[in-house]
Amino acid sequence: xxxxxxxLLPTLLVFSWSGWAGSELACAKDRRLEAGVPFQTIxxxxxxxxxxxxxxxxxxxxxxxxxxxxxxxxxxxKGFTPEAFERQLIEVFLSRSGTDLRELxxxxxxxxxxxxxxxxxxxxxxxxxxxxPEIRQPRPGEKGFIPAxxxxxxxxxxxxxxxxxxxxxxxxxxxxxxxxxxxxxAALEAFADPSYPREKAVSEVTAKSDSLRLMFPLYxxxxxxDCHGEPKGEPDRTxxxxxxxxLGQNAGAISVAIPIRx
Amino acid sequence: MRRMAYFLWLVIVGNPSxxxxxxxxxxAVEKPAGSGVIxxxxxxxxxxxxxxxxxxxxxxxxxxxxxxxxxxxSADPEHDLALLxxxxxxxxxxxxxxAGSVRLDQEVITVGFPFGLREVSxxxxxxxxxxxxxxxxxxxxxxxxxxxxxxxxxxxxxGEVIGILTTKFSHPSGIVPEGMSFAVPVTYATPxxxxxxxxxxTVIGKKRKESKGGGEEENLAQxxxxxxxxxxxxRNPDTASTSPAPVAGGSSKSDPSAAAPPRPHPIPAREQPPxxxxxxxxxxxxxxxxxxxxxxxxxxxxxxIVPPEGMVLVPAGEFWMGAEDGLPDARPMHRVYLSSYxxxxxxxTNAQYRQCVEGGxxxxxKDRQAFDDPQRVEHPVTGITWTQGRAYCEWxxxxxxxxxxxxxxxxxxxxxxxxxxxxxEVVKSRAKNAELKAGNNSTEPxxxxxxxxxxxxxxxxxGSVSEWVKDWYAEDFYQTSPARDPQGPLRGxxxxxxxxxxxxxxxxxxxxxRGWDEVTYWGPxxxxxxxxxxx
Numbered sequence: 001x002x003x004x005x006x007x008l009l010p011t012l013l014v015f016s017w018s019g020w021a022g023s024e025l026a027c028a029k030d031r032r033l034e035a036g037v038p039f040q041t042i043x044x045x046x047x048x049x050x051x052x053x054x055x056x057x058x059x060x061x062x063x064x065x066x067x068x069x070x071x072x073x074x075x076x077x078k079g080f081t082p083e084a085f086e087r088q089l090i091e092v093f094l095s096r097s098g099t100d101l102r103e104l105x106x107x108x109x110x111x112x113x114x115x116x117x118x119x120x121x122x123x124x125x126x127x128x129x130x131x132x133p134e135i136r137q138p139r140p141g142e143k144g145f146i147p148a149x150x151x152x153x154x155x156x157x158x159x160x161x162x163x164x165x166x167x168x169x170x171x172x173x174x175x176x177x178x179x180x181x182x183x184x185x186a187a188l189e190a191f192a193d194p195s196y197p198r199e200k201a202v203s204e205v206t207a208k209s210d211s212l213r214l215m216f217p218l219y220x221x222x223x224x225x226d227c228h229g230e231p232k233g234e235p236d237r238t239x240x241x242x243x244x245x246x247l248g249q250n251a252g253a254i255s256v257a258i259p260i261r262x
Numbered sequence: 263m264r265r266m267a268y269f270l271w272l273v274i275v276g277n278p279s280x281x282x283x284x285x286x287x288x289x290a291v292e293k294p295a296g297s298g299v300i301x302x303x304x305x306x307x308x309x310x311x312x313x314x315x316x317x318x319x320x321x322x323x324x325x326x327x328x329x330x331x332x333x334x335x336s337a338d339p340e341h342d343l344a345l346l347x348x349x350x351x352x353x354x355x356x357x358x359x360x361a362g363s364v365r366l367d368q369e370v371i372t373v374g375f376p377f378g379l380r381e382v383s384x385x386x387x388x389x390x391x392x393x394x395x396x397x398x399x400x401x402x403x404x405x406x407x408x409x410x411x412x413x414x415x416x417x418x419x420x421g422e423v424i425g426i427l428t429t430k431f432s433h434p435s436g437i438v439p440e441g442m443s444f445a446v447p448v449t450y451a452t453p454x455x456x457x458x459x460x461x462x463x464t465v466i467g468k469k470r471k472e473s474k475g476g477g478e479e480e481n482l483a484q485x486x487x488x489x490x491x492x493x494x495x496x497r498n499p500d501t502a503s504t505s506p507a508p509v510a511g512g513s514s515k516s517d518p519s520a521a522a523p524p525r526p527h528p529i530p531a532r533e534q535p536p537x538x539x540x541x542x543x544x545x546x547x548x549x550x551x552x553x554x555x556x557x558x559x560x561x562x563x564x565x566x567i568v569p570p571e572g573m574v575l576v577p578a579g580e581f582w583m584g585a586e587d588g589l590p591d592a593r594p595m596h597r598v599y600l601s602s603y604x605x606x607x608x609x610x611t612n613a614q615y616r617q618c619v620e621g622g623x624x625x626x627x628k629d630r631q632a633f634d635d636p637q638r639v640e641h642p643v644t645g646i647t648w649t650q651g652r653a654y655c656e657w658x659x660x661x662x663x664x665x666x667x668x669x670x671x672x673x674x675x676x677x678x679x680x681x682x683x684x685x686x687e688v689v690k691s692r693a694k695n696a697e698l699k700a701g702n703n704s705t706e707p708x709x710x711x712x713x714x715x716x717x718x719x720x721x722x723x724x725g726s727v728s729e730w731v732k733d734w735y736a737e738d739f740y741q742t743s744p745a746r747d748p749q750g751p752l753r754g755x756x757x758x759x760x761x762x763x764x765x766x767x768x769x770x771x772x773x774x775x776r777g778w779d780e781v782t783y784w785g786p787x788x789x790x791x792x793x794x795x796x797x
Contacts, residue, residue, distance in 0.1 A: 036365035039401075039447065042392045043362075057755075065647070065782035068629065088782070091649070095781055096755055190395065197396045198737045199755050206391035206402075207367035214394075219756075221779050248778075 036207060037260055045212040046203050048113040049256040051097055052120060053201070053216035056154060056166055056254055058092040059085075059124045060147035064223050070145060071138045080135050082125040089124065112262060116162060123157045124150075146227075148175070151254075163259055165211075168218075170252030174240060184255050187215035191250040211257045220251045295495040297374035297414030298322065298346065299423055301451075302458050303355045305348040307332065307491055308451055309413030310428050311339050314346065317495035322348045324491050325382075332493075336454045340397050341446050342430040344413075345454040346493075356415060356489035358455070359422030360467030361447040364389060364401065371482065372405045372427060372443070373490040374414030382490055383411070384483050390442070393431070400431045400444040407443035414490060416445040421485045422467070423448050544683040547676045551717040554579075558602065562796065570660075570794060573604040574671075574718050581670045582677030584740050585774040591737040592774045595677060598666050599746045605663060605671045606791035608708040608721050609642035609729065615654060623657030625650060628784045632705070640707040642727045642789040648757045648781040651730040651790035662732040663793035665776070666748050668760045672724070673773035674717040680773055681716035681723050688713060689771050692725055692764040705787070724771050727789040728759040735778035756780055763787050 065088070066080050090101045099107055101121060104114050128135075131145045131153075138144040148168060152175065155166035169180045171188050180188055187202040196217075203214040220228065225247065227236040232244025245251055296313035300306070307322055314320050320332040330348035337344045372385045387405025394400075403416060407427055416425040425445030433442070455461050558577040559569065569575060584595045612633050618624035627633045627645035646654075655661050663671070672681050682688060709721045716723055733739075733750025735758045750758070759777035762770050769775065 036367035036389070038362060039364045039392060040362035042366075046394065054755075061780050061782045064780075065628075065784070092782055096753070098753060200396040201394060202396075203394040204391060205366065207388065209391075221783060222785060223783060 037205065041260075042205050042212065044110040044112075045205070045258050045260065046201075046214060048110055048116060049203065049212060049214035049258050050201055050216065051099065051109065051113055052116060052164070052166060053214065053254040053256050054097045055089075055093055055117060055120050056124075056151060057216070057218065058096060059089055059154060060151050061092055062088045063128075063145065063150045064147045064221075067146065067223065070135050079132075080128070081132075082129040085128045086121065086125055089121065116164060119162055120154070120158050120166075123161065124154050127153045127157065152178070163262075165255065165257035167255040168252065169255050172243070173252070180255075183213055184215060184253070188250075188253055191215070191217040191253060196250075205260065210261070211259045214256045214258075216254045216256070218251050218253055220245045220247055220249045222247060224251060295320075296410055296412040296493050297427070298491045298493050299373075299415035299426070300324075300353045300355050300489045300491060301345075301358060301423070301455065302461060303351060303353045304458075305330070305350045305353060306335070306458050307346040307348065307493075308415070308423070308426060308454070309344050309346060309493055310426055310430070310446070311337050311342045311344040312428070312430055313413040313493055314344050314495055315339070316497050319496040320346060321494045322346060322491050323494065324348075324350075324353065325488050336457045338450065338454060341450040342398075342428040343426060343446060343451050343454055345451075345457060354488045356417070356486065357420075357422045357468075358448055358451075358466045359418050359420070359424040361424055361449040363467065364418065364424050364447070366390075366392065369419055370403060370405070370424065371417045371419075371486055372403060372407055372411065372414060372445075373417065373486050374407065374411030374427065375490075375492045376408035376410045380492070382487050382492075384487060393433075393444070395431065398428075398431045398446075399450075400428065400446060401425050403427075403443050403445055404441055405443060406441045411443070413493060415486070417482075417486050419482070421482050426451070540684065544676075544678065547674060547678075548717045551674050552719075555718060567796070570604055572607055573794065574607050574720055575796065576600070576603055576605050576667070576671050576718050578602040579675065581673070581675040583666055583669050583743075583774070585677075585679070585772065588769065588772060588774050589776075591776050592740070594740060596740060596743065597745060598670075598743070598748060600666055600670055601747055602796040603663075603667055604660075604794040604796060605667065605718070605720060606660075606793065607719065609726060609789045609791045610651075610654060611640050611708055612643045613639040615643035615646075618654050618657045621657065624654050629786065632786065638705070638707075641705040642708055642722070644705060644727055644786050644789050645784045646730075646788065646790060647784045648730045650784075652732075654790060655792035658792060660792035660794040662730065663791070664747075664749055665731050665733040665758045665760065667793050668723075668729070668731050669773060671718055671720050672716050672761075678773070680771070681714055681720070686768065689724075689764075689768050693768070723761050724773065725764045726761065727763065727787045728777055729761050730788070730790045731758050731760050733758045735776065759788070 062085060069080065094100050099109060099117075101117065104117065107114065127150060131150075134145045151168045155168065158164065158166050167178065169178050169184050169188070171180065171185070171192065173179055183204065190196055190202060198219070199217065201214050201216045203212060205212045225245065227238070227240070228243045228245045228251065230244050230246075231242065233241050236242050295317070296309060298307040298309035298313070301308045314334060320334070321329055322332045323329050328350070330350060332346040332348045335345040335347050366389055368389045370387055370389060372387065374383060375381070376383050385405040385407065387403045389401050390404040391402040392399070393402055401416065401424070409429070411427050412429050414427050415423045416427060418424050425447050428444050428446050431444040452463075455463070554577050555575055559575055562568075562575070578599075578601050580597050580599045582595055583598045585592045586595045615624060615627070615633070616639075619626050627643060627650070628647065629645035632638050632641065632644055652662050673679075678684055679686075680688070705727060708726070711722060711725060714723070714725050715721055734752070734754030735756040736751040736754055739751055756778040759779060760775075762775065762777065764771070770777070
């Protein structure tokens, strides 16, 4: 019953705001006969999934930006602390999503989004905190604390805690655990088409599914090319063959699956 | 070439059958095109945009077999919706439902004229899924829908319109299983419905009457049929080669309601040395632009306004932005009007940036090696993120230039390819030099390359570092850009970078080239310059 109420509230809010009180009647009748999720709720779930993907990607961007500083901490005296990370994360997420994590309580986004975003920030900070030894003293020849490693650790921790799946995936991932399932594969193939509109997600909820799935595309930036660019096949600094990616090319996606009933 | 062949195939195979032509540009003959729904008794019909795209003439056939020519009131190609009007009154209109309360697995009815047949068909189904792909969001309906049903309405059990059938959406797997169709939620039609003078939005989602038991189903079927219309079009045969029928995945952006943009001066699409007359033309434009700049400066001086130190004036007016023969994100070439602005003559140097760091307005560049090198104080500052670039300009009491301001300062008003004209010779010779230089990634002091100066006397726009500008990057922004002082998309993931070093590929060295990267990115060949309003 509690979960019902949660679906009802945002829907009612929208109705009262729009002055379409009449719909409630029709809606109440539908609810008795059909248990399907309303479109309004699906839109909210989609917003939540999109924000989570942007937040995870923002964390990846911050880790990426600070790469050249890792191992230089003792010299420069400045650390990549969880607090420093959080400050930069808030800034990047604000500029990309328009949502200020410091004023989350008053933000006009679904309540469930707020809870999940807070959870994702705390998981990200913990991962950065636990990675301090690697950040201070990267061992030569090893991957070190790169965006993909950060993303994988944060995602698995977040999924464990919330039951919301977060996953980095690509058509040819280096980590076999990131291999796409059939839904992810179809979306990745759509992203790989150069005519696909940039930064636009693919999402799906079917009448039979119990979660909303969303795929948020990622693109190759200049920093990615150090390891994933040309020349194709040449080993990068970790000994893995380069993929030969080009600047701006689609480079995989963040996959999100949110259970419809929390 | 392939598109042409495709068109021929359509003419040969498509037309005799008369079926497939319904959805595709065929010859200039009247062909059944699709379906629509009456949303206002004064003759307003809602349909799918692709049903009427490129139509020279649109005819709406009402349930009473009344044929009337229709005009396009409003179109939304992105969501595949269009609003038509026929000159009549007293039609039976369909109530509009509230899409937000449509539920998964809910029963629905689709109505349309499959294959352009005269017989209306009513099909039952359920909402099987909600899908989003790219810019499209749809209800997936598990009802059998055929070509010709496009533009027809999807009704809920109360006879309210909740969606419009579309074929523009493609299933993410690329395969659309049989008995599956897609409908645009009617919410997206709100801006179109607002064009109807006395449309009553307060009744949306309030069904007309309680459905009675017994003959309910039959009544409903009759009711929805009374509000559905057939749409026939005469297409422009010549448009078939320029704007293809909606293809899976790619979205056709053509919009007949938009006036054809004026064509820019033809720019030679070749890299050979320019002819003497071409060079003369460039020189003449340069002369005009400098005279205009001088005149405007004098006017400002009379008002007591002097140029800020190190800045040039770019007078108000229109210019050509983008390129037709460049990368897709630079298309189309379009006219943009910009108000007067000041623009930094040179990129921000290490010395200037140091003042800001010491003054407490800026954080040091992410990589201090070049910044701390006493040999490079007059080199452009590098290794700064977009946010640092913006902080610097603000500390100076200026701001970042917009993408349009950068481009106008770089290429003047005549749509030339480079700041100095259309000659690719400069690029070729410099690129060779850059190759010879060991290691690239090395800057030069600002203002050392007068050959690359722009008509407004701005230096180092091409062949130095890439420069952050204010705008978010969106690949398709030029297609919807405002014609006056565009500020870029409201939101995005990447900020635009303009200009580039000599070692980049020649197409990336054009003044129209649009680079981009994450706001957190910084590198050895990435700097900034500032702009300011003329108050």
